[in-house]
Amino acid sequence: MEEELLVSGRMNQLIDPQLNIWHWQIPLYLFLGGMAAGILCIAALYFIRGRENDYRTAVRITPFLAPFLLVIGLITLFIDLRHKLFFWQLYTNIRLQSPMSWGAWTLMVITPVSFIWCALHIKDIFPNWDWKFKWIYDIESFFNKYKKVLAWIMLIYGIILGIYTGILLSAFNARPLWNTSILGPLFLSSGLSAGAAATLILSKNKSERRQFARIDLVLIGIELFFIIHMFMGFLASTQVQIEAAKLFLGGPYTMSFWIFVVILGMLIPALLEFMELSKFHIPAIVPAVLVIFGSLMLRFIIVYAGQVSRWLY
């Protein structure tokens, strides 16, 4: 029997008895960034494949959400910093080994790209939009000429952004729950499904809605597959990761994870979308909102539970 009897002198607020450094800002940002990444990836993919006219909302309308999501996300990231006036240090350094540095530079690329993409489609929202100055029209026609290049940049950086939100956490081997490389693809697919759900809400076209219900269904399947594999990996791993998995298998996060993320965020929307596709009439907003909610809860629960999991010594 081993017992840690007494710990003297150790009294760091925010660290003891468990890590308590990241609060609502980080999971909210991971969600907003992931959803923006999903929206931009889907838009870019359909544009590159020349399906702009079939999936008009996804390519031309939904991306208008992305700049807002990214800017709110950047603000929450800024709020999270403790040494705020030094934030610019992120942009005077490139650290290839640090996922956070990757993320900062990715946002630097994808945020302006998302603004440009929206500017090119502004007439879809405001038909009488006038740029007023000739030089803005010149810039617009320049980007219109290279729209395909822009779409490729958006696709590649969207994937990096979506994956990085998970890799950010999985790089920390000190927190066994986060230390699994499956978080990258899991957060990417969760972001993509939140992005698809946004189009499902905004689209007025029936065949587009059906297509996005199908996409969401597939993505939910992929997410469930990743979640099952995450737990299989944990349970087959070292003691610290077994302990991490137990947080969700009987531990304090069991109810919130399985109810909010898996049942409400995945299984019920999947069932509703399946019913929608087999001719039942389900209001599209219900499964879509559930998917977005589940995607948000996934980030919150993983970020909070990860700070509880630790090495034992």
Add this chain to the structure above:
Amino acid sequence: MRYAMAVDTKKCVGCSDCVVACQTENNVPHGFCREWVVETMNGTYPQLEIEIRSERCNHCINAPCVRCCPTGASHFAEGGIVLVEHNKCIGCGACMASCPYDARYPHPDGYVDKCTFCFHRIKIGLAPACAAVCPTKCIYFGDLDDPNSDVSVVLKKRKSKTLIPEAGTKPQLYFLI
């Protein structure tokens, strides 16, 4: 040059003098500490074994905090000492999340702070405050590359261990057992 520290768990009485000396020397803000004392009890009464450890940053060779820092504020200084440059630190918390020893804390001024092996003292030839003040002289500090340094000699003579070597960090804080 490779600075390291060894703590004799057989000699340490857990008085916490090192903790207070560190807080005084380094002006550690109230409510935080750069080092601490852990006491573990093993076995069933009456066969009990006690181990007392004075712990701090392990100044790892493969330091995850240096790897995860997005600005390069966490860096290796001379002799492998891990330091934080306050004016480069943005207080993002990545290093605190990456440390398996939870050796860092957020300083109320915004930056992240931790044990420096008393870099300012060893530069002028003094021992770190914790080692200098220890009443049982159980903390050994020195250069591992110098075979005659206190820490090299005692590590050659005695059996030692490091904390969670399986975390892959190559810690440089040794415990004599």
